[in-house]
Each structure stands twice: as structure tokens, then as C-alpha cells.
Amino acid sequence: MSDINTISPHLKKRRRAEWLFRAYGLAAIIFCFLAVAVLFTSIISKGYTAFRQTHITLPVNFDASIIDPDGTKNVDTLMAADYQQLVKKALLDKLQIKPEDKPTRKRAMDLLSHSADTELRDLIIANPAIIGKTQDVSLTASDNVDAVLKGTIDRTVPEADRQISDQQLAWIDQFSKDGKITKDFNTKLFTAGASSQPETAGLWVAILGSFYMMLTVILIAVPLGIAAAIYLEEFAPKNRITDFIEVNVNNLAAVPSIVFGLLGLAIFINGFGLPRSASLVGGLVLSLMTLPTIIIATRAALGSIPPSIKEAALGVGASKMQMIFHHALPLAVPGILTGTIIGLVRALGETAPLLMIGMVAFIVDPPKSILEPATALPIQIYMWATSAERGFSERTGAATIVLLLFSFVMNAGAIYLRRKFERRW
Amino acid sequence: MKKLFAAASLLALIATPAFAARDQIHVAGSSTVLPYAQIVAEGFAKANNKFKAPVVESGGSGAGIKQFCAGVGEAFIDIANSSRPIKPEEIATCATNGVKDIVEAKFGYDGIVFAFDKSVGDVKLTQSDIYLALAAMVPVDGKMAANPNKTWKQLNKDLPDMPIMAFVPGEKHGTREVFEQKVLMAGCVANKGDAAFIAGGMSKEDAAKACVKMRKDGASVDIDGDYTETLARLGTNKTAVGVFGLSFYQSNSDKLKVASVGGVVPSVETVASGKYPVSRPLFFYIKKAHVGVIPGIMEYANYFVSTKVAGAEGPLAEAGLVPSPEAELAKVQASVKAGTPMGK
Numbered sequence: 001m002s003d004i005n006t007i008s009p010h011l012k013k014r015r016r017a018e019w020l021f022r023a024y025g026l027a028a029i030i031f032c033f034l035a036v037a038v039l040f041t042s043i044i045s046k047g048y049t050a051f052r053q054t055h056i057t058l059p060v061n062f063d064a065s066i067i068d069p070d071g072t073k074n075v076d077t078l079m080a081a082d083y084q085q086l087v088k089k090a091l092l093d094k095l096q097i098k099p100e101d102k103p104t105r106k107r108a109m110d111l112l113s114h115s116a117d118t119e120l121r122d123l124i125i126a127n128p129a130i131i132g133k134t135q136d137v138s139l140t141a142s143d144n145v146d147a148v149l150k151g152t153i154d155r156t157v158p159e160a161d162r163q164i165s166d167q168q169l170a171w172i173d174q175f176s177k178d179g180k181i182t183k184d185f186n187t188k189l190f191t192a193g194a195s196s197q198p199e200t201a202g203l204w205v206a207i208l209g210s211f212y213m214m215l216t217v218i219l220i221a222v223p224l225g226i227a228a229a230i231y232l233e234e235f236a237p238k239n240r241i242t243d244f245i246e247v248n249v250n251n252l253a254a255v256p257s258i259v260f261g262l263l264g265l266a267i268f269i270n271g272f273g274l275p276r277s278a279s280l281v282g283g284l285v286l287s288l289m290t291l292p293t294i295i296i297a298t299r300a301a302l303g304s305i306p307p308s309i310k311e312a313a314l315g316v317g318a319s320k321m322q323m324i325f326h327h328a329l330p331l332a333v334p335g336i337l338t339g340t341i342i343g344l345v346r347a348l349g350e351t352a353p354l355l356m357i358g359m360v361a362f363i364v365d366p367p368k369s370i371l372e373p374a375t376a377l378p379i380q381i382y383m384w385a386t387s388a389e390r391g392f393s394e395r396t397g398a399a400t401i402v403l404l405l406f407s408f409v410m411n412a413g414a415i416y417l418r419r420k421f422e423r424r425w
Numbered sequence: 426m427k428k429l430f431a432a433a434s435l436l437a438l439i440a441t442p443a444f445a446a447r448d449q450i451h452v453a454g455s456s457t458v459l460p461y462a463q464i465v466a467e468g469f470a471k472a473n474n475k476f477k478a479p480v481v482e483s484g485g486s487g488a489g490i491k492q493f494c495a496g497v498g499e500a501f502i503d504i505a506n507s508s509r510p511i512k513p514e515e516i517a518t519c520a521t522n523g524v525k526d527i528v529e530a531k532f533g534y535d536g537i538v539f540a541f542d543k544s545v546g547d548v549k550l551t552q553s554d555i556y557l558a559l560a561a562m563v564p565v566d567g568k569m570a571a572n573p574n575k576t577w578k579q580l581n582k583d584l585p586d587m588p589i590m591a592f593v594p595g596e597k598h599g600t601r602e603v604f605e606q607k608v609l610m611a612g613c614v615a616n617k618g619d620a621a622f623i624a625g626g627m628s629k630e631d632a633a634k635a636c637v638k639m640r641k642d643g644a645s646v647d648i649d650g651d652y653t654e655t656l657a658r659l660g661t662n663k664t665a666v667g668v669f670g671l672s673f674y675q676s677n678s679d680k681l682k683v684a685s686v687g688g689v690v691p692s693v694e695t696v697a698s699g700k701y702p703v704s705r706p707l708f709f710y711i712k713k714a715h716v717g718v719i720p721g722i723m724e725y726a727n728y729f730v731s732t733k734v735a736g737a738e739g740p741l742a743e744a745g746l747v748p749s750p751e752a753e754l755a756k757v758q759a760s761v762k763a764g765t766p767m768g769k
Contacts, residue, residue: 076474079474080474114740118471153679154679157679161543161678161679162679163676163678163679193478194463195463195467196460196463196464196467196744269500270500273498273499273500274500275447275499275500276451276500276501276502277451277480277482355484358451358453358480358482360482360483360484361453361480361481361482361483362459362462362463362466362480362481362482362483363478363480363481364466364467364470364477364478365449365470365477365478372449373449373451373480383483385653386456386650386651386653387460387653388460388652388653388672388673388676388677389676390676
């Protein structure tokens, strides 16, 4: 006998339990959001300053007797000219320093990046007509000047312990008063390769390397993985051997990524003689790593298609292959894409296996093919994080933002494609 | 199907210059040498239009030499950077793998410094102090006993009254070996610890090993990462001491305060003159069999040791390298130029 009087004492307890359960769930979600928010604010607040770079504008006299004494405008002569001399002269004239005063001269030169001469050279190569003229040129400032203006170097520290002297500070103030200091978008961050100086260091080699590796993974792991999954799911007989293969595919997905690096070193580099540090080798290693993820995701997607659809196709006379390609596979596309892109994003962020095959390296020249040495975005983050110079710590943050953006774009693509192909029954 | 074919041909297109001989020098090795090698690689490419910038990997002296000794051929590296001289057993491994002629180039020195957080102020240490603070076993009343010291003041009344806490590079770090030999061993000998070990029935080698053993009771922490990690640890533990390379300290002199060792404050001058006791030479090794096959190796090596790069006024000194004395550098330049292999 249970009437309303026997239930009501329990009712309160039950409602309370329900309320608590909901509260736990909500708390878990709030905690996750907070963690993400803290992570993002710390990365962005650390890295956003690196997207702007300080430049100093100087009137440079493109002296023909230094750049092109014969007046031939031959590219080789222009390439080999001593542009450092032009930079020096422009700066010393501007600050009215006598060339004999060596220590002051050196301190003045430290205001500008070591790449200032290359910037002038590129200007001349692009437009030889300016030889002999005087022109205002915006030159990259050194990382210390940049750090002072961004506030990462504290002006109040005693001069002896500061990376920048009182005299240099006075010059910087004079330049900013004259409006000669500008903060522009840091294009070098995206167009330059590795550099020992923060102000000339960029992500281009890493972006190219990551792109080539993703391309290799898409071209190798995706077709292989999908083919393997279709065979295992639809064609393979159910026996001990296929069970064994299935268990091992699952095992492979759980293997630590560094092991794939060792494998890559032994097989692709020492065995096949592929070049060290090449993005092809990196891509192959990451393909091996992503393969089990794709196989498992594809099998799960194929397995979740209602048997009625498959049987109907077979029933009206379709061959097994027609059934798979006309009916099963199109319906499985959303699942396959999700799995594949999760695998790709994981591969994009991977560093450990690349360590073994020589991709953790200082590479200045962008690779022209997938056989040339390259690095990857997470590796560049790691290498900048371990550098001593202050300018690299903001660049570490900036590189992290770029890597996160890449992952977001890929994830957004996955969601879009899933929505587009999704079908309900 | 058409799309797949297009994609495949795209891959083929990217891979067209397939297996053309490598035209970039490949360097690997010490992470201490890495910043210098980076500057040289960049400058070398800038100074020579003919050659591409070498690829420089880090990963440690031992790992670099291991790769270097793995064999001859395009798949193997051309130059190994090292913060210690190559060992005889490594030369033997090299020889069995066909790497016979190795040219050694010592291009400068690195100082190892002890630094506290800026707030601590001046600290004057000696090798003996550091040994008594950090060794596992120290002499107590003439006998060797587990290290009882808890604060710096306990072992030397001139030192501040701070708990002993040190962040020392881990055992795979090149810095660790120098720290053990030049600081712990020296301190052990100064305190007659080695004699006490031998008196206790140890062989000479075992005594030397016991001398450099560090305490494991939490007062000394091994850092397996880089100096940036040590710096971060000092930031949260303001009374601890960290072991750094001189150049790293110089870039962070606004956060750190260096301690003098034996009354000498470490600086480029005191390390170069040999007054500051804790320093080590830096090397790179050239695989002679690759010279002439991979373009630019000797040009790179000569550029590296040239006076305008490795000399006192060069960019490496600016980045914190302690340059070799002129006469020594001249000798290295001559031997690199001649390409004289080691032991010949």
C-alpha cells in the first residue's frame, strides 16, 4: 500500500538528489569553461604584443658609390654591396655621433635590428631606380628597443642591470618625440624563417612544414585508413585473424607518439634513406600515428548505419561495392570526417615523434619541396620558449595563437562538413 | 577518382626535386652551442650567396655526437656541436661506423654561474661552500656522514641565513659534468672528503664518484629542461640558487643576481682570463668524409672560427660566448683551414 502519505517523505530527498546531480553537472561545465578562459587569456595576453613590431624611420642616402660604383645595376653587384655602411651613416648622421666614437657608435647601432642592411638590400633589388637618392626608410628596431616600448624592459631598474643604457633610452625618447618610431603589423612573423634575433624570427618555415605534413597525412592516412576500415567492416570474414587485427588496430591507437618517431628514424631515414628533417618523413610518421584513429572512426561510422539501408540496396540488386559506395559511405561521411579531423588536429600539435627525425631544428630557408628540411608549428613554439632573449617569450605566445587558430579552423571545418552531410532517419 | 589523381600529382609535383644531393649542411648537438651555431648559420648564409643556411638541430652533446658517428652518407649529419670534448669511446664508435677523419674545432668557452633571485643581493660562494651545501656525503668531525646542513649560514657564517635549495641541471646536461668536476670535486678535495672516503676503504675512482654525488633529500633539485625552467623555479622560490650558463644569466641580469665563486665575479673577462674557476670549452666536430660532397662545410667551419665571428669583437661574444685568447684562436683557425683530423 503506497499512498501519497508514504511517498511524500521520500519525495523531498529525491528532489534534493536530483537538484544536487544537476548542480554537479553545471559545476563541471563551469570549471571547464573557466580553465579554457584562463588558458586563453594567459596565452593571448602574453602573445598579442608580438603581432606589432617597432620600426624606426631614418632618412637613408642610397649612395651610388657604395651600392653600385660601376653604375651597371647588375643584380650580383647590388646583392654584394655593403648596406651596413648605409645604415650606419644614416643613423650616425641622424643622432649626430662622430664615427670615431666607437663605443657610442656601437650603442647607437644596437638600436636597429641586425637585418637592417638586408632590408635596404631588398628595397634596392626591388627598385634599383632609387640608387643615388635620399629617402625615408622604416627600418626594424632591435628587440631591446621593441621591449622597452612594449614595457617588457623595466626603465626603473638601475642602468647596470638593464639590457639597454640610459643613453639609448634618451635616443628612443627623442625618436618617439619626433614621430620617427612606428609600431606596424609584424609581417616578418609570418614571412621569415628561424632567426637568432627575435625581431627577425618568423613562422613561415614552420607553417610550410606543418602544411606539407598535413597534406602528406591527408593523402596517405585518409585513403589507407578508409580503405582498411571498409574492408574490415564490410568484406572481411569474422574469424580469429580479423579479431587479432582489430585488437592490434586499437592497440596501435594507444601507442605513445614518440615510438612512431623511433620507427620513422629506423625505417624511413635509416632504412629507405629519405632525407633527415624533411616534412615528407614527418608526414609519414604522423600518417602512421593517425591511421588507427581514422580506421576506428570510419568503422564506427559504417557500423552505425541502419542495416535496413544496406539490405534494401542489396535487395534491389546492387552489388556489395555499389551498396558501399552509393549508400553506406555517403551516409558515413559525417562520422568519418569528424574522426579524420580529430586525428589531423592531433597530428598538427605533435612534437615528440618529430624530435627523433630531426625536425626540431633551426631552419632559416623555407623548404621548396617536401624533401627539404622544415620544422612544424609546435616545434617552433618549443624552440622559442627555450630561448633566452626576452623578445622570444612574446613570440612564443603569438605562435601558440597561430597554432590554435589553425586548429579552430580545422575544427570549424569539421563541424560545417558534418552539418552539411548529416542525415537523420 | 579524378580528384584523387589530381591530389597524387600535386604530391608528385612537390616532391619533384627528389633525391637531388643535399645542398644544406646539417648540424646537430649541444643546446649550449645552439644559439652560437644559429648566429653563425644565419651570418654564413648572409655572407655567402652561394650557400644555403645550414640546418641546426639541438638535443644535447651526447645525442649530437651519436648521430654524427652513425655513419657516412647524405642521411647523416655533417657537423656535431658539443659542450665537451669527444670521448675516446665515441671516437671508437665513429670508426666502426666508417667515420674516420674528424676535425676538431674549439671555438670558445662557456662560464657556469650560480645566481640567486635579485632580491637576495650579493652572495660570495666558494667551491667548498657549494660542496658542503649540496653533496650527499660531507665530512662531519673527520668522518663522512649524510649532509646535515640545512641553511647556508650553518656551513659558513658569512653566508646569508637562508635554507639551502638549489636547482641544478640534470645528468644529461653538459653543464652538469662541469659542475661536478670543477665545483663538487674541487670542494670535496678542499674539505679532504676524498681522503676520508679512501680512508673508509674506497678505491680512488669510487671516492671520486662518491665526492660528486648530490644530496637527494630535496635540498637539490635536478632540472632536466632548459635554463628557462630553472629561471621560472627561482621566480617562485626566492631564496634558492640556480645554475646557469653565463650568456643566459647576462640576458636575464635584471631578474638574477650572480654569486661570486672564490671571490671572482663571473664575466666574459674573468672567464676568458681563466680567473673564474667554473668554465668549459665549446667545440664542433667536422666529418671530413662529407667535405666536398655536401657543399660549404669547410667554408662554414672557417667562417665559424674566423676572428670576425668567434673573436672578442664578434657577434658570438656579444651573445655571451667567452672568446678564446687570440693565440689559441689563431691555432684553431690554422688547424681548421688545413683540415687536420684529430690524432694526426
